[in-house]
Amino acid sequence: DDHRDDGRNESGGNWPADLSTLDRGSPFILSLGTVERRKNVPQTVRAFARVADEHSTVNLVIAGAPGNDQAAVDQAINQLPDAVQRRVVRLGSINDELKSRLLFNASALAYPSLDEGFGFPLLEAQQAGLPVVASTAGSIPEVAGSAALYSAPTDVDALAANLHLAITSETVRTKLISQGHRNLERFSWASTADQLTQLYIDIVNGAAS
Template identity: 35%
Template sequence: MMRIGVDIHTVGARQTGNETYIRNLLRQMMPMATEDEFFLYQTKAVALPEWMQQAQLRTVKPHNPLLRIPLAFPWALKKDAIDVALFQYVIPPISSCPMVTMIHDISFEFYPEFFNPLSRKRMQLLIPFAARKSQHVLTVSEYSKRQIVERYGIAEDKVTVTYNGVAETFSPIENQTILDSTLQRFSLDKPFILAVGNLQPRKNIERLVRVYAKLRKKGLIEQDLVLVGQMHWQGHAILAEIEKHQVAEHVKTTGYVTDDELVALYNQADVFVYPSLYEGFGLPVIESMACGTPVITSDVSSIPEVAGDAAVLIDPLSDDALSAQLERVANDAALRASLREKGLVQARKFDWKTTAEKTLSILQRAG
C-alpha cells in the first residue's frame, strides 16, 4: 500500500484548466488505487464533492504559495509519511518523498509578454526547478513534452504525455428546458458564435472581436458573439475592442461559468471559435467537439495534435484567415454538420480514465 499525496489547492479556486485536470484525474484514479491511500492537501475550506471526501483531507496554510510550498508542504508530507506526491507546476524545494509534477505547458518561456511580470519571474524561476528536481514530469501533449525537454535539458524518458480527457457531462443535450434556462440566466439569444477562455492576450480574443465586428457590419454573419471566461491580466483590452468597434449590442460576456452552464452553451452555439496563440493542450477544443459543436481553431502549438482533422484550422495571426473561415462556417450548414460528426468522433479519443491509468502507474513507479 502506498500513501499518495496530492496538492488540490486549485479545487474551488476557479483556475479553469488546472482545476478541471485535478478534479477529473482524481475522480478516475482514486477508485483504481484500491490498495493505496490518498491524502488531499487544500489551502482553503471549500466544498468538495462527496467522492473526494473519502480521502484523507488536510489543510496546508497559508494559501500564499511563497510560504506554503517551501515551508508548510515539506512538513505536511513528512508528518503524513507520504510515499509519493503529485503537484502541478511548482514543488517544495525539499521533500521527504519523491515528487511527480504536472507541467501543462511553458508558454511563459515563449510568450513572456502575455504574463504579469511578477508571475512570469516566479514561473521562470520555479518551474524549471520543478522539472529538474521531480522524480518524473507529466505533461498534456507531445508538443509540450518537446518544449520541456529541449528548454530545460532533461531526459525524454523523464517526461510522460498524459492527454487531458473529456468529462462525460460534455455531450449533446436534448432537454430544451435546460438549454433555455441557461440562455435566460446570461440574457443570451440564439443564434450565436461561442469563444471560451480567460480574457487575456494569449487567447487572441481581441482579434476575434475585430474580425467579428467587420463581418457583422458588412452583413456577412447574423450570429451574436458570446465570450465565456474570467477577466485576467490585460483582459480590459478586449472590452476596449468591443467598444471601439461599437458591437456591444452583439458581443456578450458571461464571466466564469460552471461546467453544466458551459455544456449548455456549447450545445447551442452555431460555431465554437478558439484562435489561441499557444496551448499546451487546448481542452475547450475537445469539450466543444464532444457537445457536437463545429470548431474553428488555430494551427499552432499543440492544437493540431488535439483537433486532428475534425476542425477548421487557421493562422491565428491572420485577420483574413480568421475572417474567411468564420464567414464560411457560420453560413454553411452542411459544413457545420460535417464538422459536428467529425468532432464527436475525435473527442472520444480523449478520456480521463486513460489519463488516470497512466498517471497512477507513474506515481506507483516513482514511489
C-alpha cells in the same frame, strides 16, 4: 440560415440575466476560456465584427474568468460600431452547467489562441457537437485533428472567413461535427490505455535491444 437546427439545443431554455438579449434560438459564436493574452480574444472580437456585417442576427458570447488581457478586449469591443457592440455578451466566470448550455447552443467555438498546451475546450466543443474554428498555434492541430477549421492566429480575415463557413455552411458544419465525434475516440480511456501499453512495450523492447 445563420443558426443550425440539428437538435443539439435541448439544454437551452431561459438564459440567465446576462444572456437576456439572446433568444433561445439566437445564433452566437462562443469564446471560451480565461481572458488572457495567449487566448487572443481581441482577435475573436475583430473577426466577429466582419462576420456581424454579413449576419445581422449573430452574436458573440465571451465566457471565461478575467485575466491579463481584459484591457485589450475592452479596447477591441469599444472600437466596434455601437450596434455591433450590443451584440457582444461578456459573462466572466461561469459554472459547469452554464458552460455546457453554451456549448450545446452556440453556433461555433472561436479558439484562435497564440499558444496552447492542450486546450480542453476544443474537446468539450466536439463532444457537444459544436463546430470548432481555431488557430494553428501550439498543440491545437494535434488535439483538434481534422475536426476544425484552422488559420494563423494573426490572420483576422481568415478567422472571420472560417467563422462564416462554420455558421452558414451545412456541409462544413456536418463534416466538422462528424469528424469531431471521431476525433474524441483518440482521447477515450480505452485509447489512452492502449497507447500507454504500447509505450511500455516500446520502452521494454528498447531496453532489451
